[in-house]
Amino acid sequence: MAEATFLDSNELLVNMGPQHPATHGVLRVKLRLDGERVLGSECVIGYLHRGVEKIAENRTYAQFAPYTDRMDYVAAVTNGMGYCEAVEKLLGVELPPRAQWTRMILAELQRIASHLLWLGTHALDLGAMTPVFYTFREREEILNIFESYCGARLTTHAFRIGGLQYDLYDEFETDVRKFCDYFPGKIDEYEQLLTTNRIWMERTQGVGVLSAEDAIALGVTGPVLRGSGMHWDIRKAQPYEAYDKVEFDVPTGEHGDTYDRYLVRIQEMRQSVRIIRQCLERLEPGPIFGKVGKIIKPPAGIEVYHSIEGPKGELGYFVVSDGTVNPYRVRIRPPSFLNLQALDKMVRGHLVADVVAIIGTIDIVLGEVDR
Amino acid sequence: MTDEPKSPPNGGTSDKPVQRAAPAGPVTSPQKPAATSPPKPTPKPIVKPEPWASPLLEALQERFPGAISDALIFRGQAFFTVQKERLIQVAEFLKSEGGGSYCLLTDETVVDYPKREKRFEIIYQLYSFERNDRLRMKVLAGEAETVPSVTAVWPAANWLEREIYDMFGVVFEGHPELKRILLPEDWTGHPLRKDYDILRQDPEWVRANLKIESGQ
C-alpha cells in the first residue's frame, strides 16, 4: 500500500450511503479519495436513532425489555438476554437451571443466526452472491425454532426478567438436535465456497488490519478483537448464566485482517453448536422462573453494569434504580457503535472496494449503533 | 462477578420510602451516604452498596490523596468517584501497569441528577485484561462545567464523549472533534437530560428539515 498520490489529482469526496447497498443499513461514510485510494473517512450515524435510552426511563423494567430487541434486530435474543440479566443482577435473582440452559441454547442459536447473516451479506459485498442464499436457508431453520418457541421470528422478546415466559415446546429438543446435526456440514459447504477460494483470500487477507493494541484502545470487542489475536470472550472471562459449566474454545486470529475475522466467526459457529449440544444434554424438567415479584421495583440508589458476549461484541447494560418501577437510567453499551469507531483506522490507505469489505467485516447493525 | 452472595430480594420490600422528587444517588447524596449505614449482622439481602476495600484503592488513595471518594462495592462491582481536576492523572495511572492496566474503556456515559448541585455523574466503565476485572470510575460535573476529555488516555472515548455531548450537553475539554453524533448538528436541546420531556422535540428543525409540523 504505497502512499503515492495520483498525479497530484484533486481529492474526490465520495458520499457512501445512507442509501447504499453495502453499508448494511443507514450508515453514511464520507470518503476522501485519491483516485480509488482512501485518504480518510468519517462516519455519519444517527439515521436510526429512536432514543431507546430515553424510552427506558419512561417504561417499567418489564415494559422496556421488548425495546431491546429493536436495537440489534438480527440478534434480538441476545439483546433481551443481556437486559434481563442486568435487571436480575440488580435484583439479585438467581435463575433455575432449566431457564439458564434454555437461555444459553437460544442465545447460541441466535449467535449462529447473526453470524450467518453476517457471512451471507459479507460475501455478497465482496461479489460472491451464492453464500447469502445458503446462509439464509440455515438461518431460516433457526428462526423457525424461535417461532415455535415464542411465536416471533425476529424481535422475539424470548425471555422475561427472572426467567422464561414460556416453557419449551415439546419438539424443541428434537428440532435443535436436528439442526445441530446437519448444520456443521453446511458450514463446511460455506467454507468450500470461500475459505480456499483464491479470490476470496486475495480480497480479505491483509485488508483492514487492526492490531490488538489498536483494537483495545478503540474499545473494539467481540470477533473483531479476537480476530486481532486477543483471546478474550466474556463467556470465558466473566461467565454469566452457566457458561462456566460448558466446554468450548475461543477461536482467535493472528493477523487481525478480514480473513482472520472471517475464520473466527466461522469457528465461533462451530463452537456454538458444541455449546448447544452440551446444553441439550443437561436440559432437565424444572421451574423456569426465579423469585421475582409481580412488580419489579428494585431498591433506590443501586446500579449495576452487566455485559454479555453478544454476537458482535461486548453488549453491556448499565441500569440505575431510583426505587420506582421505572429504571432511573438504562445505558446500553452497544458493541457495533464502538467497533464502528475503528473503521477509519482500518480503511485508510485501502481502496474503495476494501471499504465495503471492512464495513462488512466489522459486522455492524445500525439499529444498535444509533439506538 | 459471581462471587457476591446471592439472595432474592423482594423488589417490593424496599426499606425506604421512595423519594421521587430527589432520586437518591448511591454515592453522593450528602444527607445519607450509603457507606455509613452499618452492615447488619443477619444475612439480609444486599440492597445497598458497601464500602470497598482493595489494594488498588489504597494505592489510588496514596497516590492521589483526597482525589478519591465514595469507594463502594455492590454485587461485586467496585466504583468510586474522582475529583474532576485529577481525572486525567487517575485515568493514566489506572491504565498503567501499576494501576492494574485497565486499558479497555468499555463504556462512558452519564447519569443526570438535576436536583443535585453537580447534576452530571460521568461514568467510566473500565476493564483490565490482566486482572480480568471491571472498575467503575465516576466524575461529577455541574451544569456549566467542562470535563477533561480522556480521549488521550483511551481513544475509544472519542465517540462516547461525542454521544454524551449530544445527549447531555456535557462539554469535554481537549476532545479532538466535539460535535453531535446521533442527532442532527443543528438540533437544539439534549434529549437524555431529565428535564427534557420524552415528547419534546426541536419543532424548528422538524419544520425546516422534514417539512412537517410535528415529528410525533
Add this chain to the structure above:
Amino acid sequence: MAATQEVARFLSDHSLVEATLKIVVVFAVLSGLVAYLVYLERKVLAFMQARLGPMRVGPWGILQPIADGLKLLLKEDLVPAGADRTVFLLAPVISVVAAFSVFAAIPYGPGGWTITNPNVGILLILGLSSLGIYGIILGGWSSNSHYPLIGSFRSAAQLVSYEVAAGLAIVSVLLIANSLSLVAIVQRQQQMGAWNVFLNPVAFVIYLIAGVAETNRNPFDLPEAESELTGGFHTEYSGFRFALYFMAEYTNMVLIASLAVVLFLGGWLRPFESVRWLSLLKYAPAAALVGAAVFVLWLGLKSRVRAERIFFAALAMGCVLLAAVVAMPAVLEAIQGVFWFTVKVMAILYAFIWYRATFPRYRFDQLMTVGWQRLIPLALSSLIVTAIMLVWTGQRLAPLLVANVLGGALTVLILSARQDSGRFRTIEGATR
C-alpha cells in the same frame, strides 16, 4: 410458383435485399436470445442457489423477459440535473449499436449462414466491439455523478488491459489459421481435423478469462460492482436507456461466446466428424428436441394448474412435431451447422453464468495484476511457443499441443513464484 421464382430472381439480383433480410433475422433472433439469456441466467442462478427464480409471469416465469422489457419501456426516462444531455442520451446507443453490429461478421454455419464474410473479419469485430466501451465511458462521465465516473474509469482501464491479453491469444490462433477471415479459421480447423482449443489450450483459457473481463461479468464486474458503486456506470440511467446498456452487456456476452466458439471450438463443426460410428451425432438436433419435449412434459406433470398442464402438453407436442421435421435428412443437413454453433455458444454462456454464482469479485488493483502480470505474460509466451512450433514442426497437432501446455505450465510456475499473495490459513479452535 411463378411468384416464388420471381422472388428468387429478385433476391439474386439485389444482394442488398438478401443482406437486409439476414440482418433483420439475426437482429430478431439475437434480441430474443439476449432477452431469454437473462431469463436463463436467473433460472440457472436460482437453481444453484436453492431458490426458484422468476415464477410469476407465465408458467415457470417464461414470459418474464417480455414483462421486464415492457416495464423498462414504460418507465420514465430520467436525465439527471447537470448531466451532459446529448452525450447522456447518446451513450447507451453507442454501446448497443457496437454490440449488435459485430454480429454481421460472425459465421453461424457453413455457406450462406453468415451476413457477410470480410477477409479481415476478426479485425473488424475487435474494432467494433471496442467501440462499445465509448458508450460506457461517455455514459459514466456524462452522468455528472461520482459512482458512474469511477465505474467508467474502471471500465476503461479494465477493457484496455484485457483487450491486450485477448488480442494476443487471438493472434496465436491467426498464426495457426493463416487468415483473418472467420470462415477461413473454421475451415482451417475442419481441414486439420482438430479444433484450435486442442492445438493451443492456453490461448483458449486466456481468451475465456479476458472475455469474461471484457463483458464486465463476475468475477471482473467491477465497473458495475453494486456493493461498491451502487450501479456503476449506469447508476443514473433508467427506463429504456438502462435496458439498452443491459442488452449491450448480454449481447457482448453472446459475442464473446460466439468468438470463442469460432476461434477455438470449431465454429459450426460437429464434434468427432472424423469418427465414423459417431456420425450418429448428426441426429442430435432431433434428439435434443425430443429431450426438451420430455422435460416439458415432466414439468407439466408436476404442475397442479390445469391451464399449465395443457400448455406444457401442447409445448411438448410441438417439440415432438418439430423433432420429426428436423429429422428429415434435408432439414437435418441444413441446420446441422447452426445447431452445433448454438450448442457450443450456450455451453460457454452457461459457464459464464456459473462463474457468477461461484466467484467473489476481484479488487481493482488485483484485476490489473491478473491482467498485466499474469495473463499478458502467459499470452505472450503462448504466442512465442506457437510461432516457434509452427516454423519448426509445421501444423501438426501433437507437438503444438505438448509445447503449448509445457510452455504455459512453465510460465505459470515462473509467475506464481514471484507472487505469493493469498495463502490458505486456518485457526485454532476447530472441532468438527
